[in-house]
Amino acid sequence: MVDPLAEVVSLLRPSAPFAKVATAAGPWRARRAEAGRPFFCAIVAGATRLTVAGQEPLVLEEGDFVLVPAAFDFTVTSLEPPPEDEETAYVFRPDGEIRHGDPDAPPDVRMLVGYCVFASPDARLLVSLLPQLVHVRGEPTLTTLVSLVHAEFRARRPARDVVLARLLDVLLIEALRSAPDHAASPGLVRGLADERLAAALRRMHEQPSASWTVAQLAREAAMSRSAFFDRFSRLLGVTPMDYLLGWRMALAKRLLRRDGATVADVAGRVGYGSASAFSVAFTRHVGCPPAHFARHDRAAARDGLDTAEVSA
Structure with missing residues (x-):
């Protein structure tokens, strides 16, 4: 039997050029204006607020996973964000983490975040078949997969690109098929449900x-x-x-x-x-x-x- 979701993900040909651990403390805000890159985020500990253009704001808690197949404009903040016109600084820590807000305080949230690249020349067309945003709660498999992506990215071992491509295939399919009906915007996932x-x-x-x-x-x-x-x-x-x-x-x-x-x-x-x-x-x-x-x-x-x- 043909699996439409697997076919779409296979044609996308995903890779992961960027993944990192991000922590934050105190009031903070990180605003990103992207060119449609796929963005993912897994909350390892704590909580944060995500606002994606055109979507209702989401409070993300420990164990949550979010996938935005085409991110253009989004903001991640503390649960009590600073004033709208106030930008907050970030620093790169010696351990490789990026810290938002207070660099010295214990972190309020720890996240695994990253961007994908879809190598398919018709990626825009294929992404249009997917939900604009997928939010999954309580699926430890997804957090584990993102951790594996991050570890592989940092290790720079032989055949890294091949391993990352396979991991991302699994990550995307697991995220899309794990999303409950109410947690995915209109798209192929909702139809297959x-x-x-x-x-x-x-x-x-x-x-x-x-x-x-x-x-x-x-x-x-x-x-x-x-x-x-x-x-x-x-x-x-x-x-x-x-x-x-x-x-x-x-x-x-x-x-x-x-x-x-x-x-x-x-x-x-x-x-x-x-x-x-x-x-x-x-x-x-x-x-x-x-x-x-x-x-x-x-x-x-x-x-x-x-x-x-x-x-x-």
Whole structure:
């Protein structure tokens, strides 16, 4: 049986260029403006407050884990933060920790935090299928996994990148599948938690080349067309056809990277009756024709360049 969540995470190709232990004491605030990097945080001891743009503030306690697949603007503070216009300093301690607030007081909170990189050139598209924020409480497995990521990052042993990639695959899947329904914003996780929608999602992933309609997918979910459309749109944040289009484009990019793949072959494998219809859809969605994408992507691979930069 096809596992949609595992497929999305595998296509993302995660790595971990940065992970650290952060502690804080007294009133403090750390504000970050990022360019959509995936951010994770595990609370080892104490408590803190996290505010992500567009989301309700969260009080994070010991054992909590948060994943933001695309972080742009967020703030982490003490439970009683300083005045809004007051910036607080931080220092790097000799033991490698970063300390926010009072550098001499015993820490009120200890966190394992880090950023991921998704090497897939269509990371933005794939991330759009995931929740904007995942909050998991009381899952020690996640804290252990983050600790392993941090230890591997600091050790700099042989094959570190390979180990980190495997650990992050597990970390992302465990975080996403551990999130209770109420702790994940709309996205693939919420859809897979619904037994009926999960049946339709698996069918889309099993047969992306099928000529799916909303009515056919509703039958797979054993629901009426209108009820299926409304529930799918509410829990995943996109319509069924928009989700299917996004997944087909992600698969198309992967297929176009292969030497010898033709536009006509890829078109048939992702559900288009002609190369021209596929080319129009791909160009509208990606920003360049499929043949152009394939040439540049393969050239970048031969030259050892970052394919994500070339196709962005």
